[in-house]
Amino acid sequence: MEKSLIVKKSKIHGKGVFANRNFKKGSIVIKYNLKPLTKKEFENLSESEKHFTSFENNKYWLFPSPERFVNHSCNPNTNPDLVNKYDIAIRDIKKGEEITTDYRKDNVPGLDMKCNCRSKNCKLVIKNKTN
Ligand SMILES: [Zn+2]
Structure with a gap:
């Protein structure tokens, strides 16, 4: 776990990821080290674990900690870079x-x-836009 981020109770939902230092707009806040899963491995996950997955490039991916605890906001402070797998600060x-x-x-x-x-x-x- 990176020292620049900490996981603790969130007012939005369950646990959340919190900045443990200041981040400048445009800097990398969190890297996603996703673990690839086969379809069978995905189907064997519990319902709560399935919340920590994504489906891209015809593969399922499991989010490890702390990445899995990043909460959604309709006014987020980071933007995902889906190619490089990290979230960038969209403001300080x-x-x-x-x-x-x-x-x-x-x-x-x-x-x-x-x-x-x-x-x-x-x-x-x-x-999702797709469902
Ligand atoms: Zn919202």
Whole structure:
């Protein structure tokens, strides 16, 4: 686990990832070291573990910790770079702020969840464009 990030209880949902130092706009906040899964391995995961997966390039990917605890926000402070597998700060992030991203850009299979991010432009329900 990187020292620049910590996992603790979140007001948005369950656990969240928090900045343990300041991040400048445009810098890499979190790298995604995703573990590839076969279809069978994916199907054998518990329902709660399936929330920590994505489907890209015809493969299932499991998010390790702390990446799996990044919460969605409709007004996120990071933007995913899907090619290089990291989240970039889209504004300056101060130490202690929760790191958030837009799940709709991450191709989470069967994404359909209520949002509790409390931002002004909250969509209330988060769904993939594809479902
Ligand atoms: Zn929201």
